[in-house]
Amino acid sequence: MSTAGTARDRPAPLRRFEPAAFAGVWRHEIALFKRYYRPQTFASMAEPTFFLLAFGYGFGSLVAMAGGMRYLDFVATGVVGTAALFTSVFPAMFSGYSRRVYQHTYDAFLAAPVDVHELVAGEALWIAGKAALYSCTPVVVGLFFGLRPSPWVLLVPLVTFLSAAGFGLFGTWAAAAVPSINSFDYVITGVVTPAFLVAGTFFPASGLPGWARYLAQANPLYHCVELVRHAAFGAWRPPDAWHAAALALFAAWMWTIAVRRLRRRLID
Amino acid sequence: MVLPRPVRPARTDRPDGQAPPAVALRGVVKRFGALTAVAGLDLEVPAGSCFGLLGPNGAGKSTTMRLLTAQAIADAGTIEVLGFAVPREGKRARAAMGVVPQQDDLDEELTVRENLEIFARLYRLPRPERAAAIDRVLEIAHLADRPATRVDDLSGGMRRRLLIARALVHRPALLLMDEPTVGLDPQVRAELWGLIAGLRAAGTTVLMSTHYIEEAERLADACALVSHGRVIALGGPAELVAEHAGERVVEHYGPPDRLAAVERTARAAGLPTRRTGPSVSVLKAETIGPALAAELGPDGVARAANLEDVFVLLTGERVD
Ligand SMILES: Nc1ncnc2c1ncn2[C@@H]1O[C@H](COP(=O)(O)OP(=O)(O)OP(=O)(O)O)[C@@H](O)[C@H]1O
Ligand SMILES: [Mg+2]
Numbered sequence: 001m002s003t004a005g006t007a008r009d010r011p012a013p014l015r016r017f018e019p020a021a022f023a024g025v026w027r028h029e030i031a032l033f034k035r036y037y038r039p040q041t042f043a044s045m046a047e048p049t050f051f052l053l054a055f056g057y058g059f060g061s062l063v064a065m066a067g068g069m070r071y072l073d074f075v076a077t078g079v080v081g082t083a084a085l086f087t088s089v090f091p092a093m094f095s096g097y098s099r100r101v102y103q104h105t106y107d108a109f110l111a112a113p114v115d116v117h118e119l120v121a122g123e124a125l126w127i128a129g130k131a132a133l134y135s136c137t138p139v140v141v142g143l144f145f146g147l148r149p150s151p152w153v154l155l156v157p158l159v160t161f162l163s164a165a166g167f168g169l170f171g172t173w174a175a176a177a178v179p180s181i182n183s184f185d186y187v188i189t190g191v192v193t194p195a196f197l198v199a200g201t202f203f204p205a206s207g208l209p210g211w212a213r214y215l216a217q218a219n220p221l222y223h224c225v226e227l228v229r230h231a232a233f234g235a236w237r238p239p240d241a242w243h244a245a246a247l248a249l250f251a252a253w254m255w256t257i258a259v260r261r262l263r264r265r266l267i268d
Numbered sequence: 269m270v271l272p273r274p275v276r277p278a279r280t281d282r283p284d285g286q287a288p289p290a291v292a293l294r295g296v297v298k299r300f301g302a303l304t305a306v307a308g309l310d311l312e313v314p315a316g317s318c319f320g321l322l323g324p325n326g327a328g329k330s331t332t333m334r335l336l337t338a339q340a341i342a343d344a345g346t347i348e349v350l351g352f353a354v355p356r357e358g359k360r361a362r363a364a365m366g367v368v369p370q371q372d373d374l375d376e377e378l379t380v381r382e383n384l385e386i387f388a389r390l391y392r393l394p395r396p397e398r399a400a401a402i403d404r405v406l407e408i409a410h411l412a413d414r415p416a417t418r419v420d421d422l423s424g425g426m427r428r429r430l431l432i433a434r435a436l437v438h439r440p441a442l443l444l445m446d447e448p449t450v451g452l453d454p455q456v457r458a459e460l461w462g463l464i465a466g467l468r469a470a471g472t473t474v475l476m477s478t479h480y481i482e483e484a485e486r487l488a489d490a491c492a493l494v495s496h497g498r499v500i501a502l503g504g505p506a507e508l509v510a511e512h513a514g515e516r517v518v519e520h521y522g523p524p525d526r527l528a529a530v531e532r533t534a535r536a537a538g539l540p541t542r543r544t545g546p547s548v549s550v551l552k553a554e555t556i557g558p559a560l561a562a563e564l565g566p567d568g569v570a571r572a573a574n575l576e577d578v579f580v581l582l583t584g585e586r587v588d
Contacts, residue, residue, distance in 0.1 A: 014359070014360070018359075018392075020389060020390060020391075020392040021390065023389040023390075024386050024387070024389040024390035027382075027385055027386045027389050028375065028378075028386045031375075031378050031379075031382040031385070031386070032375075032377060032378070035377060035378075103373065103375060103376065104369075104371060104372075104373035105373065105375060107339065107369065107371075107373050108369070108373035108374070108375075109390065110337070110339050111337045111339065111362065111367040111369065112362060112363075112367075112387060112390040112391060113359045113360070113362040113363040113390065113391070113392070114359075114390055115359060266339070267338070267339055267340065267341060268298075268300070268331075268334065268339065268340035268341070
């Protein structure tokens with residue numbers, strides 16, 4: 001038997017982010033995705049279609065224009081934002097909780113050479129990537145409803161990726177913070193629903209009372225939707241830099257609290 | 269059976285010419301609020317040995333294991349695993365060891381092979397070696413014909429074997445096993461014993477905790493008896509038996525007051541006793557002289573002393 005390869009001789013896994021950790025985390029996600037992509041894809045296609053039908057035709061018969069564009073265009077781009085929110089925050093919350101509490105997946109990973117921040121980063125990137133793609137579906141569906149985007153629309157996945165990274169990390173934080181799965185009601189009703197409503201998704205934020213406009217400024221989904229609209233129609237405006245910065249700040253903040261919270265939960 | 273060839277731990281020579289221990293804990297303390305789960309634990313696991321951690325429920329065995337993987341951080345003391353300081357170099361230590369947890373943490377929604385694929389990546393196996401490594405551990409775990417089965421559909425014993433296979437995929441130098449055979453039927457347990465003995469023979473250091481005393485007796489080169497987070501006895505299974513329980517044990521059966529009388533008599537003569545359900549066992553029975561034998565009565569049944577006698581004697585008869 002050879003004694004040449006000692007533990008010390010191995011390549012030292014000392015970098016803060018190890019490719020192997022990501023490879024393992026993503027292999028796990030891919031295996032699960034192979035099993036569940038059908039219902040996930042169905043939901044991500046059907047939901048924006050329903051929204052467009054309900055709001056675009058239902059509401060659109062009352063409102064022709066909103067925020068300086070066709071109401072249908074307004075809604076189609078707004079739904080891109082809500083899709084980015086829903087396809088990131090809910091998977092992060094529910095699978096995060098079940099992997100931690102029921103399946104003990106995280107305990108298994110952490111017994112291997114993986115650290116909490118790598119686990120969080122790997123899952124957040126996966127969720128953001130998936131959400132970035134899924135949240136394009138409203139634009140695609142919108143094409144059938146007469147949406148005519150500019151070439152800048154190709155930047156939309158970048159916007160939704162950054163937004164979904166923040167939303168997903170918020171979900172990871174929530175999954176680590178809640179004492180029981182019932183507490184998700186507070187998170188959903190208290191945070192996700194208001195964020196979804198006060199973001200200029202279905203009606204322009206400019207029509208809101210003053211206090212709600214301030215609230216919208218604090219809402220990452222508002223910044224996401226603004227950027228998506230401007231990208232979709234190539235109508236860039238000076239505040240867009242601020243919108244992008246707000247999304248980046250939000251993601252960075254959520255990253256910090258998600259890692260800290262989950263580490264406290266998983267490492268005794 | 270195909271056995272993994274382990275990556276040996278570092279063997280930098282020490283002044284005394286001995287290989288450094290695979291695991292060394294010194295004065296380790298771990299508290300959970302007011303509860304002290306590990307209370308100044310000192311332990312050295314020699315490289316290449318099979319070491320048994322014995323102790324009643326709540327003694328701190330699993331907590332000790334989690335300290336070794338840096339999944340729990342000690343409040344005091346130092347920990348070294350394969351020459352790496354834990355938790356500081358914990359990631360490097362974890363790369364060179366395999367862990368079989370007490371609680372099953374396989375991904376039930378995935379297949380046997382998918383579970384192993386994930387860990388082949390986490391353990392940094394180069395792509396060209398992965399498939400062969402997975403086939404090898406599937407063989408070891410006798411799951412070679414079930415790679416596509418979902419974990420949900422495996423039997424309890426198969427899941428346990430998969431858990432062990434997962435820990436071996438990178439040929440670790442050190443294998444931590446927390447109650448590896450709990451819930452297994454005798455055949456499967458015996459088979460796992462064969463596997464563990466084979467690993468050890470191939471040079472892997474094995475640290476296992478167990479409730480099955482027989483398991484420790486058969487497999488372990490040395491055992492530590494842990495109670496309330498401290499090592500209360502240490503040695504080879506045979507040494508521990510010889511020291512604390514002697515060669516032979518005599519069991520007396522009878523009604524409660526008869527048992528109490530036997531206990532009183534034996535203890536007055538300086539012999540340890542333990543309750544064995546409906547009977548009282550008098551340990552170190554080989555030292556009983558004719559007078560004491562007469563006093564204890566003729567109803568005794570002699571048997572060889574075993575590690576369980578030591579366990580119950582030292583860790584107390586009641587679970588607290
Ligand atoms: N995360 C935790 N938080 C609080 N207390 C804990 C935690 N983990 C373990 N303990 C406590 O620490 C003590 C030791 O537990 P541990 O799981 O290490 O025991 P054990 O020897 O493995 O027991 P068993 O044989 O039942 O598995 C117990 O009293 C347990 O309740
Ligand atoms: Mg335990």
